[in-house]
Amino acid sequence: MAKLSGTVCIFDLDGTLVNSAPDLTAALNRALLREGLKEIDESKVRGLVGEGARALLTRGFAMQDRVFPDGEEADRLVLDYIDDYASRISEHSHAFPGVEDALDRLSDLGATLAICTNKVERLTEPLLKDLGLWDRFAEIVSADSLPEKKPSALPLLTIKERTGAERGVMLGDTATDFLAAEAAGMPCLIFKEGYGAGDPRIAGAPVFDDYEALPELVLALPQGA
Numbered sequence: 069m070a071k072l073s074g075t076v077c078i079f080d081l082d083g084t085l086v087n088s089a090p091d092l093t094a095a096l097n098r099a100l101l102r103e104g105l106k107e108i109d110e111s112k113v114r115g116l117v118g119e120g121a122r123a124l125l126t127r128g129f130a131m132q133d134r135v136f137p138d139g140e141e142a143d144r145l146v147l148d149y150i151d152d153y154a155s156r157i158s159e160h161s162h163a164f165p166g167v168e169d170a171l172d173r174l175s176d177l178g179a180t181l182a183i184c185t186n187k188v189e190r191l192t193e194p195l196l197k198d199l200g201l202w203d204r205f206a207e208i209v210s211a212d213s214l215p216e217k218k219p220s221a222l223p224l225l226t227i228k229e230r231t232g233a234e235r236g237v238m239l240g241d242t243a244t245d246f247l248a249a250e251a252a253g254m255p256c257l258i259f260k261e262g263y264g265a266g267d268p269r270i271a272g273a274p275v276f277d278d279y280e281a282l283p284e285l286v287l288a289l290p291q292g293a
């Protein structure tokens with residue numbers, strides 16, 4: 069029996085499978101410029117990613133002491149941002165080195181592969197299709213696929229149920245992923261090249277440095293959850 073049969077490996081998308089920071093930064097900056105605000109450097113934008121489009125815009129505004137509006141005005145800003153980002157979603161984004169081989173290896177070991185992202189479905193699908201990753205996952209849950217998104221446990225538990233897995237493992241890059249996994253009772257490994265660096269909430273979390281090392285680290289996890 070394959071060693072990881074019954075395990076679903078649930079990958080976060082931005083900052084975990086895909087380095088999307090350049091395109092996220094460009095789209096955020098186009099939105100900020102439309103509102104008369106200044107551009108933000110990619111190194112800072114990385115730290116704003118993880119809780120979806122509205123949170124990214126809200127944080128971009130807050131960094132420049134502008135309160136993000138609410139109501140219809142906010143909805144319009146978020147929709148305009150999503151439309152614009154969707155139209156140029158994979159100009160510079162790419163899978164992190166070693167992702168495809170690690171996915172092959174985990175599949176060979178019997179694991180089921182899934183994605184849980186706080187991107188909305190309208191962004192998740194074109195990004196994964198453009199990068200040739202869409203067909204690799206048995207289940208893909210986005211921010212708007214279910215009534216709650218990460219850090220709720222709901223998307224992770226739903227993936228576990230839909231894939232019929234006995235246990236789940238979360239592979240993510242920010243506290244949002246870590247807290248969702250904790251709430252779902254799943255172990256979580258944090259990708260060090262992702263966007264959560266320096267967040268005290270994940271300071272003590274187990275990490276993976278690169279994709280080559282990942283399959284062995286998943287194999288070594290306690291098979292409890």
Ligand SMILES: O=C(O)COP(=O)(O)O
Binds near residue numbers: 119120185
């Ligand atoms: O769009 C975001 O803010 C984050 O998306 P992620 O959950 O794939 O990291």
Ligand SMILES: [Mg+2]
Binds near residue numbers: 118262263
């Ligand atoms: Mg992420």
